[in-house]
Amino acid sequence: MDREIKRRAEDLLRQMTLEEKIGQMNQLSPSIVGGFEVPFEELIEMMTDGRISHEEFNNILMNSEKDFHEDDIRAGRIGSCLMNDPKKANELQKIAMEESRLGIPLIIGFDVIHGFQTVFPIPLAEAGSFDTEVFQESAAIAAREARSHGIQWTFAPMLDIARDARWGRISESPGEDPYLSAVYGEAKVKGFQGEEAPEKGIDREHLAACLKHFVAYGAVEGGKDYNTVSMSKSMLHNGYLPPFKKAVEAGAMTAMAAFNDFNGVPCTTNPYLLRTVLKEEYGFEGYVVSDANAVLECVNHGFAEDRKDASVKAANAGMDMDMGTSCFIENLEQAVKEGLVSEQVIDDAVRRILYVKMTLGLFENPYLSEEEIEKYDVLPAEHVAASLEAAKKSIVLLKNEKVLPVKKETRIALAGRLADMPEEVMGAWAIAGRTSDCVSIKQGLENRNAKMKYYPCCGPEGDLNEDEISILFGNLEETDVIVAVLGETSSMSGEAASRADITLPGEQRSFLKRLKETGKPVVLCMMNGRPLALDWEAENIDAIVECWQLGIQMGNAVAEVLYGEYNPTGKLAATFPALTGQCPMYYNHPSTGRPGSRSKFTSRYLDAPLEPLYPFGYGLSYTTFAYKGLSVTEEADCLKIQVEIENTGMREGEETIQLYMQDVTASLVRPVKELKGFCKVTLKPGESKKASMILDKKDMGFYDDDYEYHLEDGEFRIYAGANARDCLMESIRICRFSKEDVM
Ligand code: NOJ
Numbered sequence: 001m002d003r004e005i006k007r008r009a010e011d012l013l014r015q016m017t018l019e020e021k022i023g024q025m026n027q028l029s030p031s032i033v034g035g036f037e038v039p040f041e042e043l044i045e046m047m048t049d050g051r052i053s054h055e056e057f058n059n060i061l062m063n064s065e066k067d068f069h070e071d072d073i074r075a076g077r078i079g080s081c082l083m084n085d086p087k088k089a090n091e092l093q094k095i096a097m098e099e100s101r102l103g104i105p106l107i108i109g110f111d112v113i114h115g116f117q118t119v120f121p122i123p124l125a126e127a128g129s130f131d132t133e134v135f136q137e138s139a140a141i142a143a144r145e146a147r148s149h150g151i152q153w154t155f156a157p158m159l160d161i162a163r164d165a166r167w168g169r170i171s172e173s174p175g176e177d178p179y180l181s182a183v184y185g186e187a188k189v190k191g192f193q194g195e196e197a198p199e200k201g202i203d204r205e206h207l208a209a210c211l212k213h214f215v216a217y218g219a220v221e222g223g224k225d226y227n228t229v230s231m232s233k234s235m236l237h238n239g240y241l242p243p244f245k246k247a248v249e250a251g252a253m254t255a256m257a258a259f260n261d262f263n264g265v266p267c268t269t270n271p272y273l274l275r276t277v278l279k280e281e282y283g284f285e286g287y288v289v290s291d292a293n294a295v296l297e298c299v300n301h302g303f304a305e306d307r308k309d310a311s312v313k314a315a316n317a318g319m320d321m322d323m324g325t326s327c328f329i330e331n332l333e334q335a336v337k338e339g340l341v342s343e344q345v346i347d348d349a350v351r352r353i354l355y356v357k358m359t360l361g362l363f364e365n366p367y368l369s370e371e372e373i374e375k376y377d378v379l380p381a382e383h384v385a386a387s388l389e390a391a392k393k394s395i396v397l398l399k400n401e402k403v404l405p406v407k408k409e410t411r412i413a414l415a416g417r418l419a420d421m422p423e424e425v426m427g428a429w430a431i432a433g434r435t436s437d438c439v440s441i442k443q444g445l446e447n448r449n450a451k452m453k454y455y456p457c458c459g460p461e462g463d464l465n466e467d468e469i470s471i472l473f474g475n476l477e478e479t480d481v482i483v484a485v486l487g488e489t490s491s492m493s494g495e496a497a498s499r500a501d502i503t504l505p506g507e508q509r510s511f512l513k514r515l516k517e518t519g520k521p522v523v524l525c526m527m528n529g530r531p532l533a534l535d536w537e538a539e540n541i542d543a544i545v546e547c548w549q550l551g552i553q554m555g556n557a558v559a560e561v562l563y564g565e566y567n568p569t570g571k572l573a574a575t576f577p578a579l580t581g582q583c584p585m586y587y588n589h590p591s592t593g594r595p596g597s598r599s600k601f602t603s604r605y606l607d608a609p610l611e612p613l614y615p616f617g618y619g620l621s622y623t624t625f626a627y628k629g630l631s632v633t634e635e636a637d638c639l640k641i642q643v644e645i646e647n648t649g650m651r652e653g654e655e656t657i658q659l660y661m662q663d664v665t666a667s668l669v670r671p672v673k674e675l676k677g678f679c680k681v682t683l684k685p686g687e688s689k690k691a692s693m694i695l696d697k698k699d700m701g702f703y704d705d706d707y708e709y710h711l712e713d714g715e716f717r718i719y720a721g722a723n724a725r726d727c728l729m730e731s732i733r734i735c736r737f738s739k740e741d742v743m
Contacts, residue, residue: 001199001355002200002359005355005359008354008358009355017076019077020104023075023079024104024349024353026078026329027078027079027082027289028081028082029082029083030067030068031069032065033064033067034064035063043057054430073100074099076104079321080106080108080289084110086149089108089368090373093106093108093367097366105357107152107208107356107362108151109152110146110151110155111429112155113154113430115433116142116432117376117377117379118383119430119552120138120142120386121427121550121551122548122549122550124174124529124573124574127175127184127573128573128619129569129570130571131393134389135184135188136191139190140191141383143191144206145432146207146432148368148372148375149432151207153210154208155256156209157174159185159211159212159247160215160217160240161175161243162175162218163586164223164583164584165532165580165583165584166224166580167530168492168529168530169217169218171529171530172429172495176574176616177573177588178238178675179674181243182245184243185247185252189211189251192207192209193252198251202253207360208254208356209252209253210252211256213259214244214258214273214288215273216229216231217229217260219231226496233707234704234705238702241277244278248282248283248284255278255287256290257273257274257294265303266297267294268317269314269316269319278318285352286352287321287355288320289319289320290319290325293325294323295307295323295325296327307330308327308330308335311327311335315328315332315335315341316345319349320349321353384552384553387551388553388557391550391553391556393570394548395550396568396572397543398545398619399538401521401543403543404545406480406564411478411479412445412452412482413452413453413481413482414452414453415455415456415515416456416486417456417459417460418489419442419485420456423490424440424490424549425440425441425551426552428490428529428549439556440554441527441555441559444555444558447555448563453475455468455471456468457472458506458507458511459506460486460487460506462507464510469511469514476518480521481521483523483525484524485547486511486512486526487532488530490529494529497529501580502531502532502533503533512524512541513536516540522543523541523542524545525545525547526545526547527548527549529548530574531574531576533582534578567653568620571619576613578609578612581605581607582609587617588672591670595672597610615726617656622651622653623649623650623683624647625645625649625722626646627643627645627657627722627727627728629690630642630728631643632718632730634732634734637698638694638696640694641694641718643690644688645683645688645691646686652682652684654680655722656679657678657679657721658678658720659676659678659679659695659719660674660721661719662674662716663700663712663716664715664731666702666710666714667704667710676695677695679693695718700737711737712737713733713734714733715731715733716731716733718731
């Protein structure tokens with residue numbers, strides 16, 4: 001923490017009353033009090049069941065009657081607001097600055113998750129680009145745009161390790177791997193907050209990041225949202241915390257506690273997670289906010305008796321700001337007077353909050369100027385270009401039986417209602433995105449003057465239109481290839497959108513079966529927010545392109561890939577199981593005593609394959625690559641890994657070479673493989689290159705349940721290759737690990 005800021009914060013703290021201090025710990029959103037014709041609950045249902053779109057819902061909210069709690073702001077009882085309304089933000093800020101006793105600015109927070117008005121690919125897709133520049137740039141653009149809407153704090157990046165495709169929020173996460181998620185998290189923090197260390201101040205083009213959800217939310221039982229979580233502390237430290245640790249090291253200014261309990265203690269009131277791990281072990285200097293309503297939900301958890309008990313437990317555990325319940329402001333003053341919470345606990349929270357506000361320069365520059373307000377509302381060309389770039393790099397080619405790319409003269413029958421639903425390209429967390437900026441796949445193909453006819457036929461909600469199908473079948477003579485755009489709507493993933501069956505929803509598989517019967521080649525373009533179980537499709541469809549929900553430029557990106565103007569490079573950031581029943585399925589599972597095999601008494605299902613359909617890291621190109629000559633050399637503090645890669649196909653292509661490791665024998669059961677690095681190479685047809693990667697010895701260890709880090713001598717397997725399954729392997733025995741040598 002910057003010394004000058006520390007001193008200023010201390011000065012201010014001394015002048016504050018207890019109520020004003022607790023006011024800083026209170027985040028309220030403007031309450032919606034009316035202005036629409038149906039009850040608010042029904043409005044939410046209407047959006048959930050699709051009667052109104054996300055955008056319509058947001059418009060209704062924007063234009064609804066609200067209570068902005070001006071009197072509370074004036075009284076210093078509110079420290080933060082959750083909102084997206086630049087003009088109103090200025091008005092409220094003016095009250096805080098000029099009419100409250102100490103003139104402490106509000107911090108305005110909002111969910112800016114994968115872009116703001118320039119919507120980028122959903123995080124699960126973007127993570128598959130394995131491209132740190134893309135990760136950082138999309139966050140930087142989102143920050144710039146959000147700042148021009150008065151937002152100074154985003155509730156992102158979401159760094160939940162997600163191993164279960166049933167969990168709807170896998171779409172918001174960078175997937176299943178701790179290493180990739182750590183790389184992603186670090187880049188996002190830099191993108192949101194700027195390259196400089198926060199001590200130097202965060203400028204007006206950037207905002208404060210929030211690491212969420214702390215922690216292990218992705219491990220909810222059965223993949224059901226908000227469910228319970230149990231796991232060993234070693235698993236927590238090795239499998240779930242690495243991206244958070246890395247993002248704290250990168251300077252992340254805030255964190256959000258997860259909704260779930262962790263081994264019986266809600267994360268909101270969990271002193272081990274918030275105080276011991278985050279603040280003490282990681283040295284996190286920012287503040288922790290609860291998730292929405294979560295302080296109060298500790299009563300539902302049966303962990304707190306009432307609002308006051310929940311507030312006491314949360315504050316004592318290290319929760320610095322209450323999102324949305326008013327529990328803190330209503331109860332903590334009394335709790336301090338009764339000795340249930342010490343004033344030091346309150347002071348510590350307020351210091352952290354003031355530190356973030358000062359680092360953001362909010363005291364000096366609390367308002368948006370006229371020029372800044374909505375400065376980026378007409379999307380700048382470079383923002384749109386960055387979104388297109390990210391979209392192309394996130395597309396994953398899963399299967400291609402010589403159908404793709406199509407030629408300019410190929411006559412395409414485009415099928416599936418999703419192809420013409422521009423609002424569905426945005427994904428689940430794109431609150432500020434506008435349909436008018438979105439390019440659907442149909443539009444993207446039209447932009448390339450595709451020889452194409454469009455037949456909606458079948459939507460993600462389970463509806464088949466026989467008339468449209470008959471027209472498509474009647475036109476087969478003039479069709480060379482059928483491109484079917486199928487998958488999920490945006491509301492089928494994201495928060496509160498877990499699914500117990502992750503096959504293509506509705507009638508889409510039966511539609512595909514009928515398409516196959518035509519005998520025409522079929523390309524399946526998937527639009528979805530999670531891995532889906534595509535066993536039949538993988539067996540029967542000629543080409544599958546995983547297009548995810550790619551943001552506003554989706555249609556153009558997909559068209560470039562279909563026509564081969566862009567050679568796919570994306571990889572899967574999460575395993576695709578063959579069947580839902582295999583969930584949770586992830587590549588880096590601990591070794592079992594009876595690894596799955598064909599024999600009966602092994603770790604397997606009777607009625608499912610052993611392997612996933614597509615492993616982590618998988619993704620094809622229009623060219624092919626061959627690997628050979630893996631070598632591993634031990635140096636004093638690292639291993640040097642070299643592998644030769646050749647482009648064995650007919651066109652230039654880029655490959656992401658992945659480096660995995662297995663600690664074969666250790667004092668704790670270790671994963672069968674762990675990603676430890678990756679690099680990219682671009683090769684012309686016939687060209688070979690030697691790729692070199694370094695694995696630092698200090699990164700080859702693991703934590704035990706007491707957070708002791710172990711580096712244990714013995715055999716290690718080193719893998720390099722195209723994905724978590726298809727790798728070359730070399731063994732090495734390390735006998736000179738000692739912490740002193742390598743740390
Ligand atoms: C609930 C979600 O879990 C969290 O991710 C989000 O930031 C908050 N709501 C605020 O919208």
